[in-house]
Amino acid sequence: MNILSDFLTFPPLITMGTDALRLLLAFVLGVFIVNIYRWTHAGIPQKSFTDTLIILCMLISVVMVIIGDSIARAFSLVGALSIIRFRTAIQDPRDIGFVFYALAVGMAIGAGNPSVAVLAAFLIGIIILGIYHWHENFSNDNEFSLEFCLPPEPSFKTVYRPVFDRHLIYERLIEKRIRKSGVVELNYRVKLETPQDWLVFFNELSNIESVTDVKLDKE
Template identity: 35%
Template structure:
């Protein structure tokens, strides 16, 4: 077998150069710190329904494990193939319900890869920029579609045209937009039930609109259900 060809093959497969203990400890500790920052931001900006403490731990442990795997592989193709073969035996059946959770997981794994590859500047810079974007998206109204929307229901006396005018006046005063969704008979046709989709000018108006409608003599059983916590998470 040609000696030069064997040398080229070994070079392509990568060298088996071992890392110093100081480098390994530094990379693992850095991945722990950076992934902890991402995990803490996830905890502070969480707005979904089912919070999982184990997922926060997964963000930290996942980054550290990926960092260790990257250092174990080094630049060796043979080690990389072995790692892929070992990971193919593991079945990951956990369902990530929120795409935002998946992005946090990718961020933690990316930081672990950067630390394991020895690119500490990339890991630190990426963590700082990602943290800034996470905080910005959490507090800024970017991509917010619905604010202060609610479902309004009330009963009105049948054949009372003046009541409809009074209701429109109250809605125009408290709402930036409103739309009649449904109207049906109630109490054997003596009353009419109105259902409105309303968008309040300010969240404090949810008390005012109920009080103003209840003050009308022809209005009864006013019910206002805010939809922000269920529609937009």
């Protein structure tokens, strides 16, 4: 009963103002995290994922404010959130890191430690930028991540081999998955014999009738 009365008690204007500032700070730092992600992401970032990072940062700050020092509220929220099922598979481990990045910053804001949130957001962001530029300067130009799909019939398993043999000096199958539609999805790490011919390689592979959803990203 005390928990219910606590929830129904209208907070003073000062508290509401503080909570509004926390939400605003969570939004600003969420946008900062998204910009770090965009600057360091290989390829075109998914808009839905970048939007989710901002929303997560704000939501977790609200959750931390609601929990406060109440263990009962914490267990109530865990029970309520346990009904959510996350079915979207995050393929890039780096994206998982950014999810925790946003969650950690949001938790710091909601727990009443805005200085920790700001410091962590900027320091982690600077480190991520540094790692990105380090990879840019020392990475091998002919290494690529390749993803494409094939029909499930065995006869299509080798249709891409002539293109591979013409352009690649190295290939390694990273992942093979079968989608619900039955289509086979292949993920390779490859090295091109001539890095400048990446577009030719991409076009030749895409022009094969049975090969679909071709994606080629620089490692």
